[in-house]
Amino acid sequence: MSNSATPFIPPQVATLLAANRKIEAIKLVLDSNPGLGLRAAKDAVEDFQRNGSSAAVASTARSAAAKQSSGAGQVGDFPQAARQAVAEGNRILAIKIVREAYGLDLRSAMQRVDAYSEGLAADADDDDDDAAAGRNGVTANLPAEAVALILGGDRGRAAQLLEARYGYSTRDAMTGIVAYELSRRRRGFGAAGGDTVRGGDNNGKMLVIAALIAIAAVAAWYFVAA
Structure with missing residues (x-):
C-alpha cells in the first residue's frame, strides 16, 4: 500500500481514542495497512480525531x-x-x-x-x-x-x-x-x-x-x- 493512498481506519480506532490510547490507535492503523509508514499512520489518526x-x-x-x-x-x-x-x-x-x-x-x-x-x-x-x-x-x-x-x-x-x-x-x-x-x-x-x-x-x-x-x-x- 502506498503512503499516498487513504489508509484503512479500523473501527477499533475510535474506541482507543475515546480511551486516550492514541499510541495503540496508531499501532493498529500501522498493523492494518502493510507498508504504511509511522508518520502516515500518525497523520491518519490525527486526521480522524480532527474530522x-x-x-x-x-x-x-x-x-x-x-x-x-x-x-x-x-x-x-x-x-x-x-x-x-x-x-x-x-x-x-x-x-x-x-x-x-x-x-x-x-x-x-x-x-x-x-x-x-x-x-x-x-x-x-x-x-x-x-x-x-x-x-x-x-x-x-x-x-x-x-x-x-x-x-x-x-x-x-x-x-x-x-x-x-x-x-x-x-x-x-x-x-x-x-x-x-x-x-x-x-x-x-x-x-x-x-x-x-x-x-x-x-x-x-x-x-x-x-x-x-x-x-x-x-x-x-x-x-x-x-
Whole structure:
C-alpha cells in the first residue's frame, strides 16, 4: 500500500481514542495497512480525531466496497469492517459502513446489520446448546482474560485476544463472545427456576428481539439528529 493512498481506519480506532490510547490507535492503523509508514499512520489518526468518524466511515466503506468485487474481506454480503463493528457492539458504525458500502437507505442498512447480528445469535445459541450437552464447541470455556474484557464492555479487545493468543477464527471469537453474553443473560433471568430458558424457548428469543429493537431506536434517533 502506498503512503499516498487513504489508509484503512479500523473501527477499533475510535474506541482507543475515546480511551486516550492514541499510541495503540496508531499501532493498529500501522498493523492494518502493510507498508504504511509511522508518520502516515500518525497523520491518519490525527486526521480522524480532527474530522470525526464521518470521513473514516466513508473510507472504510469504500475499502469494503472495493473488497466486495474481489470477495476479499467478505462473509456473504457483509463487509469485514462492519463485522468488526458488530463484534465491538458498535451497531451504529456498522450501519454507516453498510450504507456507504452498498448505497442503501437507512432502513435497508439496519435490516442487513440486524440480519447479520441475528445470524450470530443463532450460531451462539447452537454452540451454547452443544456445550451444555457436553460437546466441545468453540464457545465453551472462554479464557479468563477474555471474560474479564467482556465483563468490562470491551468486546473488541476480547475478540482480538481470542484470535491472537488462542487461535480462534474471527467468526468463532465473535460467536463465542455473543454466546457467553447470552448465557449470562439466561442465568440472570432464569436463576430462580433452574435451566428454564433454552436456546429454542420464546423467552430467550424475546430478549434478543427486545435488545435489537432498543438499539434500532437509538440508531434511528442518531441518524435523524445528525
